[in-house]
Amino acid sequence: MSVPDRARVTIADIAAEAGVSVPTVSRVLNGRTDVAASTRVRVTHLLQKHDYQRRGLGRTTQANLIDLVFNDLDSPWAVEIIRGVEDVAHEAGVGTVVSAIHNQPTSEQRWWQNVQSRASDGIILVTSHLHPKLQAEVHRFLPTVVVDPSGLPSYDVPTIGATNWAGGLSAIEHLVGLGHRRIAIITGPPRLQCSRARLDGYRAGLEAADLQVDPDLIHTGDFYHESGFAGGKKFLGLSNPPTAVFASSDQMAFGVYEAARQHGLRVPSDLSVVGFDDLPEAPWMSPPLTTVRQPIAEMGMLAARTLLRLVRGEPMETLRVELATQFIVRESTAAPR
Amino acid sequence: MSVPDRARVTIADIAAEAGVSVPTVSRVLNGRTDVAASTRVRVTHLLQKHDYQRRGLGRTTQANLIDLVFNDLDSPWAVEIIRGVEDVAHEAGVGTVVSAIHNQPTSEQRWWQNVQSRASDGIILVTSHLHPKLQAEVHRFLPTVVVDPSGLPSYDVPTIGATNWAGGLSAIEHLVGLGHRRIAIITGPPRLQCSRARLDGYRAGLEAADLQVDPDLIHTGDFYHESGFAGGKKFLGLSNPPTAVFASSDQMAFGVYEAARQHGLRVPSDLSVVGFDDLPEAPWMSPPLTTVRQPIAEMGMLAARTLLRLVRGEPMETLRVELATQFIVRESTAAPR
Numbered sequence: 136m137s138v139p140d141r142a143r144v145t146i147a148d149i150a151a152e153a154g155v156s157v158p159t160v161s162r163v164l165n166g167r168t169d170v171a172a173s174t175r176v177r178v179t180h181l182l183q184k185h186d187y188q189r190r191g192l193g194r195t196t197q198a199n200l201i202d203l204v205f206n207d208l209d210s211p212w213a214v215e216i217i218r219g220v221e222d223v224a225h226e227a228g229v230g231t232v233v234s235a236i237h238n239q240p241t242s243e244q245r246w247w248q249n250v251q252s253r254a255s256d257g258i259i260l261v262t263s264h265l266h267p268k269l270q271a272e273v274h275r276f277l278p279t280v281v282v283d284p285s286g287l288p289s290y291d292v293p294t295i296g297a298t299n300w301a302g303g304l305s306a307i308e309h310l311v312g313l314g315h316r317r318i319a320i321i322t323g324p325p326r327l328q329c330s331r332a333r334l335d336g337y338r339a340g341l342e343a344a345d346l347q348v349d350p351d352l353i354h355t356g357d358f359y360h361e362s363g364f365a366g367g368k369k370f371l372g373l374s375n376p377p378t379a380v381f382a383s384s385d386q387m388a389f390g391v392y393e394a395a396r397q398h399g400l401r402v403p404s405d406l407s408v409v410g411f412d413d414l415p416e417a418p419w420m421s422p423p424l425t426t427v428r429q430p431i432a433e434m435g436m437l438a439a440r441t442l443l444r445l446v447r448g449e450p451m452e453t454l455r456v457e458l459a460t461q462f463i464v465r466e467s468t469a470a471p472r
Numbered sequence: 473m474s475v476p477d478r479a480r481v482t483i484a485d486i487a488a489e490a491g492v493s494v495p496t497v498s499r500v501l502n503g504r505t506d507v508a509a510s511t512r513v514r515v516t517h518l519l520q521k522h523d524y525q526r527r528g529l530g531r532t533t534q535a536n537l538i539d540l541v542f543n544d545l546d547s548p549w550a551v552e553i554i555r556g557v558e559d560v561a562h563e564a565g566v567g568t569v570v571s572a573i574h575n576q577p578t579s580e581q582r583w584w585q586n587v588q589s590r591a592s593d594g595i596i597l598v599t600s601h602l603h604p605k606l607q608a609e610v611h612r613f614l615p616t617v618v619v620d621p622s623g624l625p626s627y628d629v630p631t632i633g634a635t636n637w638a639g640g641l642s643a644i645e646h647l648v649g650l651g652h653r654r655i656a657i658i659t660g661p662p663r664l665q666c667s668r669a670r671l672d673g674y675r676a677g678l679e680a681a682d683l684q685v686d687p688d689l690i691h692t693g694d695f696y697h698e699s700g701f702a703g704g705k706k707f708l709g710l711s712n713p714p715t716a717v718f719a720s721s722d723q724m725a726f727g728v729y730e731a732a733r734q735h736g737l738r739v740p741s742d743l744s745v746v747g748f749d750d751l752p753e754a755p756w757m758s759p760p761l762t763t764v765r766q767p768i769a770e771m772g773m774l775a776a777r778t779l780l781r782l783v784r785g786e787p788m789e790t791l792r793v794e795l796a797t798q799f800i801v802r803e804s805t806a807a808p809r
Contacts, residue, residue, distance in 0.1 A: 422730070
């Protein structure tokens with residue numbers, strides 16, 4: 136059994152010896168510029184003296200951990216993110232600690248205490264809902280990467296997202312290509328950047344086909360099943376209902392299926408439906424769902440690779456990466472009657 | 473920032489000082505009887521001398537980790553298990569390291585090296601597919617709990633499962649109660665204990681209703697969607713097709729939905745379908761799926777609580793726990809025409 140080097144120096148040891156705060160040592164480690172030059176020299180010297188870089192990754196005889204943090208683990212794509220992150224971390228000999236903070240300040244605080252006590256090397260946040268003060272503190276102490284940011288991140292942290300606008304556009308191009316003219320959308324929560332980008336892709340697709348945006352055909356959802364069902368019911372009750380619905384999440388698309396079933400309509404012969412995500416269950420739907428694929432596991436993989444680079448102190452070429460979406464044609468779309 | 477006590481004594485330190493192997497110290501810690509009495513005394517003395525029990529859980533200033541291990545993270549209920557385990561561990565100030573070992577010896581070995589280097593306090597295995605030699609080694613070093621064992625575990629480890637037989641029986645009682653007489657089953661892989669228990673529950677339900685078991689109405693599946701689709705197609709092609717299908721997993725039930733759709737049949741008016749699991753997506757199906765609920769998150773919670781007790785050295789009342797399944801009636805079952 137290999138023996139972890141329990142005596143290795145910690146950031147706190149360096150801080151104590153240098154007579155500075157722990158955040159200051161973190162700032163030096165993260166290459167930040169808001170540290171006095173003399174302090175930087177002193178801390179860097181101590182880091183070298185104690186061979187602090189030996190904490191670096193890839194040494195399989197040392198404990199190395201990263202933290203992967205969700206608001207809640209009820210997101211259907213949480214497991215996809217975990218799979219991507221774990222795949223890269225496992226290969227690098229790094230353990231992935233998974234946490235859910237439930238948007239509760241006490242839970243966030245406890246998580247942050249735990250992170251510090253277990254000496255995590257870095258953080259992947261699958262949320263931007265951390266309390267701003269805590270987020271700033273986390274970012275000050277540890278390298279951080281944000282996956283699928285729901286808004287513009289406030290700190291200079293690397294973020295990994297998907298091309299939401301292009302994905303929305305591809306859905307509408309597909310439906311227009313099949314001959315649809317009355318195409319409805321169920322959006323995500325408007326406060327989220329990804330929702331707004333998908334809606335703008337929808338608008339751009341209609342505009343490119345010289346179609347008007349009809350406010351009756353826009354329903355504001357929240358990405359969950361129930362709001363897709365509600366939007367589907369509303370659309371099918373219109374005097375001039377749409378022939379196709381673009382749901383901004385697969386879960387909402389499944390809700391539209393159920394609204395169609397309750398109206399005695401069949402997908403796709405009576406109503407075409409397109410989703411967004413390509414959840415693992417999208418191909419199991421009846422009929423299998425045509426959707427915009429987000430490369431969720433790949434986003435997790437890239438987040439892990441980016442974090443490991445940050446931990447090693449490698450420079451980042453860019454802070455913001457969007458992975459391409461892909462349009463997946465299955466059986467839930469057809470030409471309108 | 474609290475500082476982890478990096479200098480705390482390790483099992484390896486104790487072993488070196490006692491002049492015994494690391495596994496021997498582990499055996500003493502785990503209260504096993506296969507250690508010579510004189511060795512036990514010497515090791516116990518050293519453990520006390522170095523206050524080894526201070527490693528115990530609940531000290532938020534110390535790093536404490538448990539490892540949660542899957543074969544693969546593609547199981548639709550993986551995230552449910554993670555949620556249950558994380559919930560309990562988080563509350564106890566313990567980090568949950570999630571890994572997938574992909575049934576590959578090299579991946580298993582790397583995982584085990586990583587576990588040792590990060591000084592994990594215990595293991596929850598969501599698989600019984602570890603190579604037997606590795607499984608024995610893991611169990612020798614660290615407290616271990618197995619969730620949802622697919623077969624009879626070979627070691628004296630606590631296991632957490634569900635009442636599969638009773639769950640299968642409840643599905644058939646429901647269908648018989650609706651008036652069905654030709655009820656088919658799609659089984660899981662026969663090598664898994666849970667598959668056999670569900671099939672026996674099916675047989676018991678038919679027997680209780682004085683119905684014959686018709687071999688034509690038993691299709692051997694593998695829990696995945698495709699085998700449910702294949703079984704559904706086979707049944708619907710029979711000259712005397714069933715009026716109801718009990719699928720031993722929700723994913724296979726979704727496959728039966730698709731087979732029915734392709735045959736131009738409606739669920740439930742033309743065919744009743746019952747699943748097993750109650751995956752998060754079961755209520756989003758169209759129609760929402762009637763199914764046997766496994767309390768998967770609760771199984772994860774109980775596994776974590778059991779492991780934390782083992783780590784603290786508390787005695788176990790019983791090694792084998794089965795949590796009750798629950799029959800959930802939604803809209804995929806109706807009386808036969």
